[in-house]
Amino acid sequence: MKPETPPMPTLSALDSRTTFKDEEELAQLSASQRIRYRLVGADCRYHANDNISAYIKEGELEELKAEVQAKLQEVLEALVIDTDSDHNTHDTARRVAKMFLTEIFRGRYTPMPEVTEFPNITRLNELMIVGPVTVRSACSHHLCPIMGRVWIGILPNEHSNLIGLSKYARICEWIMSRPQIQEEAVTMLANELQGRVKPDGLAIVMEADHFCMRWRGVKDTGAKMINSVMRGSFLKDANLRREFLSLLDRQKA
Numbered sequence: 001m002k003p004e005t006p007p008m009p010t011l012s013a014l015d016s017r018t019t020f021k022d023e024e025e026l027a028q029l030s031a032s033q034r035i036r037y038r039l040v041g042a043d044c045r046y047h048a049n050d051n052i053s054a055y056i057k058e059g060e061l062e063e064l065k066a067e068v069q070a071k072l073q074e075v076l077e078a079l080v081i082d083t084d085s086d087h088n089t090h091d092t093a094r095r096v097a098k099m100f101l102t103e104i105f106r107g108r109y110t111p112m113p114e115v116t117e118f119p120n121i122t123r124l125n126e127l128m129i130v131g132p133v134t135v136r137s138a139c140s141h142h143l144c145p146i147m148g149r150v151w152i153g154i155l156p157n158e159h160s161n162l163i164g165l166s167k168y169a170r171i172c173e174w175i176m177s178r179p180q181i182q183e184e185a186v187t188m189l190a191n192e193l194q195g196r197v198k199p200d201g202l203a204i205v206m207e208a209d210h211f212c213m214r215w216r217g218v219k220d221t222g223a224k225m226i227n228s229v230m231r232g233s234f235l236k237d238a239n240l241r242r243e244f245l246s247l248l249d250r251q252k253a
């Protein structure tokens, strides 16, 4: 749903910065418009799977929640649901707004979890596998749930930064709790881990059940989507790749 007023500045207008509002003027707008102005002004992408927390100021998340709630109430009305007398849906707009912003799409609105990195003092250089990490996400096409598992393979070198095992799960959760498509989610996770850990090799496999195949569409209940990203030594070394995949198969069995 696009806000009606004020109109978004056109890109050419933004280029000259003549219409770009300062924070004082922005204060007159709704929180979503304010945040959008900052994003456009900074030339920052804000797709469904992008994290926009750097552009959200204190207190604005609460304002966003109220805005989303009001729009969801309109959606319920458009669906011709009598939310006044139907006690089950009376509070649904508020519940769903809260769920979107603080649970299932939380990874868009909150900064990356704190992760402490340790230098690889003991120079570990053995294949390390983390997983399965439970994945809960949503497809960006229908906002239907995606439930699955992720395995991460790391081959560190002496310059790698190691992070605690539980942190892999936290980074994974942060990236997955956004509307996604699976291929992009896996690539995003790989980029984040590559940048932090700087391993010689990085492998990620994600296996997930897409509810937009079950609730709607073909109603195929058994289909799972599996995809993987292999980088560095996992690409070059077939033995390493085999070792990773066979350990993973053993876990799945």
Ligand SMILES: [Zn+2]
Pocket (backbone or CB within 6 Å): 139, 140, 141, 142, 143, 144, 212
């Ligand atoms: Zn879908």
